[in-house]
Amino acid sequence: MLEIRNLHVRAEGKEILRGIDLTVNAGEVHAIMGPNGSGKSTLARALSGHPEYEVTAGEALYEGRDLLAMDPDERAREGVFMAFQYPVEIAGVNNSYFLKAALNAKRKHLGQPELDAMEFMTLVQEKAKLLEIDKSMLTRAVNEGFSGGEKKRNEIFQMALLEPKLAILDETDSGLDIDALKLVANGVNAMRSPGRAFIVVTHYQRLLNYIVPDYVHVLSAGKIVRSGGKELAHELEARGYGWIDAA
Amino acid sequence: MTQIAEKPSVFGTALDKRPRGGPRWLDDLRSRGAARFMALGIPTVRDEEWRFTNVAPLGAIDFAPAEQISGAVERLNGFAYTDAPVRLVIVNGRFDTTLSRVKALPSGVQARSLAAALGDYPDVVQRYFGQLADFTSRGFTALNTAFVQDGAFIHIPDGTILETPIHVIFVSGADGSKFMSHPRTLIVAGAGAQASVIESYIGAQGDTYFTNVVSEIFVGENAGVDHYKVQAESLDSFHIASLHAHTSRSSRFSSHSFALGGKLARSDVFAILDGEGGDCTLNGLYLADRDRLVDNHTSIDHAKPHCGSHEVYKGILGGTARAVFNGKIIVRQDAQKTDAKQTNRALLLTDGATINTKPQLEIFADDVKCTHGAAIGQLDDDAIFYLRTRGLTYAEARDMLIHAFAGQILEGVRVEPLREALERELFDQLAADLADADAKSATKRSGQRSASVVEEPKGGAGGDRRGSGGADRQQ
Numbered sequence: 048m049l050e051i052r053n054l055h056v057r058a059e060g061k062e063i064l065r066g067i068d069l070t071v072n073a074g075e076v077h078a079i080m081g082p083n084g085s086g087k088s089t090l091a092r093a094l095s096g097h098p099e100y101e102v103t104a105g106e107a108l109y110e111g112r113d114l115l116a117m118d119p120d121e122r123a124r125e126g127v128f129m130a131f132q133y134p135v136e137i138a139g140v141n142n143s144y145f146l147k148a149a150l151n152a153k154r155k156h157l158g159q160p161e162l163d164a165m166e167f168m169t170l171v172q173e174k175a176k177l178l179e180i181d182k183s184m185l186t187r188a189v190n191e192g193f194s195g196g197e198k199k200r201n202e203i204f205q206m207a208l209l210e211p212k213l214a215i216l217d218e219t220d221s222g223l224d225i226d227a228l229k230l231v232a233n234g235v236n237a238m239r240s241p242g243r244a245f246i247v248v249t250h251y252q253r254l255l256n257y258i259v260p261d262y263v264h265v266l267s268a269g270k271i272v273r274s275g276g277k278e279l280a281h282e283l284e285a286r287g288y289g290w291i292d293a294a
Numbered sequence: 295m296t297q298i299a300e301k302p303s304v305f306g307t308a309l310d311k312r313p314r315g316g317p318r319w320l321d322d323l324r325s326r327g328a329a330r331f332m333a334l335g336i337p338t339v340r341d342e343e344w345r346f347t348n349v350a351p352l353g354a355i356d357f358a359p360a361e362q363i364s365g366a367v368e369r370l371n372g373f374a375y376t377d378a379p380v381r382l383v384i385v386n387g388r389f390d391t392t393l394s395r396v397k398a399l400p401s402g403v404q405a406r407s408l409a410a411a412l413g414d415y416p417d418v419v420q421r422y423f424g425q426l427a428d429f430t431s432r433g434f435t436a437l438n439t440a441f442v443q444d445g446a447f448i449h450i451p452d453g454t455i456l457e458t459p460i461h462v463i464f465v466s467g468a469d470g471s472k473f474m475s476h477p478r479t480l481i482v483a484g485a486g487a488q489a490s491v492i493e494s495y496i497g498a499q500g501d502t503y504f505t506n507v508v509s510e511i512f513v514g515e516n517a518g519v520d521h522y523k524v525q526a527e528s529l530d531s532f533h534i535a536s537l538h539a540h541t542s543r544s545s546r547f548s549s550h551s552f553a554l555g556g557k558l559a560r561s562d563v564f565a566i567l568d569g570e571g572g573d574c575t576l577n578g579l580y581l582a583d584r585d586r587l588v589d590n591h592t593s594i595d596h597a598k599p600h601c602g603s604h605e606v607y608k609g610i611l612g613g614t615a616r617a618v619f620n621g622k623i624i625v626r627q628d629a630q631k632t633d634a635k636q637t638n639r640a641l642l643l644t645d646g647a648t649i650n651t652k653p654q655l656e657i658f659a660d661d662v663k664c665t666h667g668a669a670i671g672q673l674d675d676d677a678i679f680y681l682r683t684r685g686l687t688y689a690e691a692r693d694m695l696i697h698a699f700a701g702q703i704l705e706g707v708r709v710e711p712l713r714e715a716l717e718r719e720l721f722d723q724l725a726a727d728l729a730d731a732d733a734k735s736a737t738k739r740s741g742q743r744s745a746s747v748v749e750e751p752k753g754g755a756g757g758d759r760r761g762s763g764g765a766d767r768q769q
Binding site: 095096097098119120122123124131134135137138139145148156205209 | 674675676677679680681682683684685686687688690691694695697698699701702
C-alpha cells in the first residue's frame with residue numbers, strides 16, 4: 048500500500064530524514080521507534096503533507112500513486128489519516144459539526160451519498176461508545192479544553208469515523224495514563240483489517256504490548272537502522288536505544 | 295495656519311440653509327447645534343478621539359443637504375431582512391410612509407416618523423430628545439443637531455413586551471450628486487418593557503454621500519432593549535454615527551453592530567449604566583478591505599453599583615484596510631461590584647491590513663472586576679492544516695475558521711432571519727478578499743516539494759504549485 052524509497056526530508060533548514068526506505072502492505076501494523084530527534088514524527092508529518100516539512104529527495108507511493116504530489120486534503124480523502132501528536136484546538140468550531148463535514152467530504156469524494164444529521168448521530172453513537180467519547184466532547188469546540196487523554200481519544204474517534212486505508216499514529220501514547228492507553232489501543236485494534244495498514248510511531252515500547260505490531264523499525268539520526276518483528280521492541284526496552292547505535 | 299481659521303468654512307453654506315420650524319425648543323436646539331459646530335468644526339487628527347481617523351477628506355467635499363432620490367423600493371433589495379413585518383423606512387433623511395408598515399404592532403406602541411412625533415407627541419419627545427447626545431465637544435453630533443428634521447421615533451409603553459422586532463431602514467442615495475443626511479433616532483422603552491430594534495443603513499454601490507447619525511435609546515427600569523445596527527453603506531460613502539444609551543435600575547441593554555460598508559465609517563457607542571443592577575452587552579463585527587477605514591469607539595460608564603458590561607468586538611480585514619478600536623470603561627467611585635469585560639480581536643487576511651486598538655480603563659471604585667484583552671492575528675495555519683488532514687479543502691477549512699471567528703458575534707443576533715441574512719452577506723463581502731488571499735497563499739499551502747525535484751505536472755484542480763525545471767526525479 049505504501050512504498051517509501053530513499054526519502055529525505057528537511058525541516059527548519061535541517062535535514063532530518065536521510066534516506067528512508069519502507070514498505071507497508073495492507074493488513075500490516077508497522078511500529079516506528081527511536082530516540083528523540085531521530086525523525087519519527089518528521090516521517091509522520093511528511094507523509095501527511097505538513098507544509099513545514101520539505102521533501103528534498105526520494106518518493107512515497109501510496110497505492111501506486113505519488114503521495115507527495117497530493118495536497119494534504121487530497122491525501123485524507125484518498126484514505127490517509129494521521130493521528131496528531133499534538134492535536135490542534137479549534138475554538139468556535141463544534142466537534143460534531145467538524146466531524147460530519149470531514150466524513151461527508153470523504154463520502155462525496157468516493158461518490159457516496161452524504162449523511163444527514165440523524166444518520167451521522169447514529170454512526171457517531173456506535174463509535175463513541177468504544178472510545179468512551181461522551182456527549183460533552185461532541186458538543187464542545189474541537190479539542191478545546193480537552194485533557195491530553197481526551198484529545199488522543201478524539202483522534203482515534205475521528206479515525207474510526209473516517210475509516211482510512213492508511214493510518215499513521217504519531218506518538219499517540221505520549222502523555223497517556225494506562226486507562227487512556229488501553230482505550231486508544233482498543234480503538235486501534237478494533238480497526239485492524241486486511242484492507243488497512245497502520246504506522247505506529249512511538250517512543251515507548253509499552254503501547255506495543257496493546258497494539259501488537261507485525262514489524263518494528265528503529266530510526267536513528269534520520270535512517271532506519273534496524274528492522275525486525277515484535278520481539279525487537281522487547282529487546283529495545285530491555286537494552287535501551289544506545290544498544291542500537293552501538294551495534 | 296491655526297485650526298480655528300480653517301473650521302468655519304466646512305458645511306457653512308449648507309448650515310445657512312438648515313431646516314427651521316417645528317416646536318420652539320427644537321429650533322433653539324438646532325441653533326445651538328449650529329453655533330457649536332461653527333466653533334468646533336469637524337475633528338482633526340490632533341483630537342485624541344480621532345487620532346487614527348482622518349476625516350479631512352469628508353470636510354473637503356461640498357455635500358449638499360439630501361434631496362429625494364429615485365427608486366427607493368428597489369434600493370431595499372438585497373439587504374438583510376428588509377422584508378421585516380414591521381419596518382420604518384427613511385429615505386435620504388425623510389420618512390417614507392408608503393414604504394413603512396407598522397400594522398403588526400400592539401396598541402400603545404409608537405413607531406413613526408420623528409417629524410410626525412414632534413408634532414403629535416411634543417411633550418414625550420421633548421422630555422427625552424437630546425438628553426443624551428451631548429454636542430459640547432463633538433462636532434458631528436453638533437452638526438446632526440443643527441440639521442435635525444426627521445428620522446425614527448419609537449416608544450414602548452410601560453410593561454409592553456414587543457415580540458416583533460422593529461426594523462428601521464435608512465436608505466441613502468446620491469443619484470450622481472453628493473448628498474448628506476443627518477438622521478436621528480429616538481427610542482424610549484418604559485418600565486418593564488421589552489423590544490428589539492434594528493437600525494440599518496443602506497446605500498447603492500458607487501454613490502458618494504455622507505450619513506451623519508445620532509441615535510438615543512432610553513431603557514426604563516427593569517426593561518430590556520436589544521438593538522442591532524447594520525451599516526451596509528456604499529463603499530464610497532462616509533458614515534459617522536453615535537449611539538447613546540441610558541439604562542436604569544435592573545434594566546438590560548444590548549447593541550450588536552455590523553459594520554460592512556462605507557469608505558470611512560466611524561461609530562461611537564456611549565452607554566451609561568445609570569441604575570443599580572443594570573446589564574449592558576456591546577458586540578460588534580466589522581469588515582473592511584481595499585483602502586477603507588472602519589473605526590469603532592465605545593464608552594461604557596458604570597455610574598451605579600452592581601452593573602455588568604460585556605463587550606466583544608471582532609474585525610476581519612483585507613486589502614490595505616485600516617481599523618481602529620478604542621474601548622473605554624469608566625467605573626465611578628460608587629460603582630462597587632462592577633463586573634466589566636471587554637475583548638477586541640482582529641483577523642488580518644492580508645499583510646497590508648492594519649488595526650490600532652486601545653482599551654481605556656478609568657476605575658475609581660475599589661471593589662470591581664474589570665478585564666480586557668485584545669488579540670490580532672492571521673488565520674491559524676496549524677488549524678487549517680489539521681482540518682485539511684481530515685479531508686477539507688483549504689477554502690473549506692478557511693471558511694470554517696472564519697465562520698467560527700465571526701460566529702460568536704452572529705450568535706448574538708436573536709432575530710433569526712436577520713442573522714441568516716447577515717451570515718450570507720458576511721461571506722459575500724469576504725469572497726473577493728478570500729480569493730485574493732487564496733492566490734497569495736497558494737505557494738504556502740502545500741509547498742512540500744523543493745525546486746530540485748520535478749514530478750509530472752498534474753492536470754486539473756490542485757495543480758497550483760508544481761515545481762518546474764531543476765533536477766531530474768530520483769528513481
